[in-house]
Amino acid sequence: MAETKTTPGVQSVERAFELLELIGRAGGEAALSELALDTPLPLPTIHRLLRTLVGIGYVRQLNNRRYALGPRLIRLGEVANRQLGALSTPILQNLVNELGESASIAVLDGDMVTYISQAQSPHAMRMITEVGRRSSLHGTSVGKAILAVLDNDRVQRLVNQAGMPAHTPKTITTMHQLFDELEAVRARGYAIDEEEQELGVRCLGMSVPGAPTPMAVSVSGPVTRVTDEFASRAEPYLRAATTQLSAALAVTTG
Amino acid sequence: MAETKTTPGVQSVERAFELLELIGRAGGEAALSELALDTPLPLPTIHRLLRTLVGIGYVRQLNNRRYALGPRLIRLGEVANRQLGALSTPILQNLVNELGESASIAVLDGDMVTYISQAQSPHAMRMITEVGRRSSLHGTSVGKAILAVLDNDRVQRLVNQAGMPAHTPKTITTMHQLFDELEAVRARGYAIDEEEQELGVRCLGMSVPGAPTPMAVSVSGPVTRVTDEFASRAEPYLRAATTQLSAALAVTTG
DNA sequence: CCAATTTTTCCACAATCCGGAAACTTTGAC
């Protein structure tokens, strides 16, 4: 399997989390056999891992025998969120104060992006992204910003896996277009979503350098406000935000 | 350690989650050596497990070398929360509609309770409990309701571990008092927090039967409204709520 | 700059986890 130089890693732990992810991706609930389709693991192995997770409360078993994410995960998520929120909220809020448009943070999660934090624009007409919401990589500014810092192999793999559904007539739908676009993103330093996700909405996204999990910050608003002039004005603030976030993630915060 | 008849369970997975819990309990961030104090595991083992978790993004390493919960946990927590929220919100809301006081759900989490869901009273003076907030077992109605369904050994162990700090002059502070109180809870079918957590606040708490993780529902309000008459009126609604929740947790919901 | 502490790497042993096969349970068809 072309192992290159990854760290060892405890297999059963990695597999257990893979199963949690799969259940999460399936909407929070899945049958044993469904999980078996999405993973090369043999059924007894999946079953044993799930049984373990059920035993410690991170998965619960419904009486259809299906498996769902357990309540104990909520707490862990809360703590992680609070930690990250404490770091990210002031940074995002500052972006909103300076630029007047909604700002958010998303992480790479499987073959999509997941929004983990947001600060909203004071405008009545504003972009709202629920925390926890997932979007495609190829059709969002955060997604493209993240892809731009990954190597081409990985981009290819992720996008092949997820497909390239068009959300609007402007969505990028071919790999060739996408690679051109990523080249432009790298040259520019940030990604632009030109109504590719939703008509009338334009977003600027910039990667957080050196983040533990690939991660990006974006500002979004209606095309009427998020103009090229806006982008020029926004760039240094985005740069500052990603730099601060990078530092905050790496350094302890008490 | 007096292993009795627990299911096998994959050790490395159990240990990995134990570490996540410990980090969470330490406020979301801990050093390797700190973790070593709270667990009998040898340092290299802890280190290897953490390295694995870092590799897959569930833990991140700060550049003090300390370990913090990673951003990927947020997503899992969100999904679990959404699932549970979908089940619990209408049930809690119904309680609020019928009784007019704030209702919440808490789970046993280590030696404390964690609130995982809430619906607020329409009154201006109302009880607000943030989701994710933790409280003591001996000083809350949910805590006492949960303890009442556990066996005495476990109660003893949990409470010894957590201690019995007094939040108000009415808080139970001795093990003897507590066991008497739990007896009363069992007889009554639900627990009462008589201003033991906060003066002026009275709560009724009832356990969810057969929950995967020990769990309880409560309604809380000012003593002036949460009278004994209120309790009599509330009991059947609480009973209905815990029964519904029990069923909803066990049965799939699409 | 050197000593003490903490974190990380190494490696041989064997305990732990793995997964094929089979038993059991549920679902659906007749």
Next chain:
DNA sequence: GTCAAAGTTTCCGGATTGTGGAAAAATTGG
């Protein structure tokens, strides 16, 4: 109601995988 098919769970021998003592590296403090 009965039987077949699909899905789930248990078993268990074998070897891969994870374990943890010991030592090296890195960091902190004096």
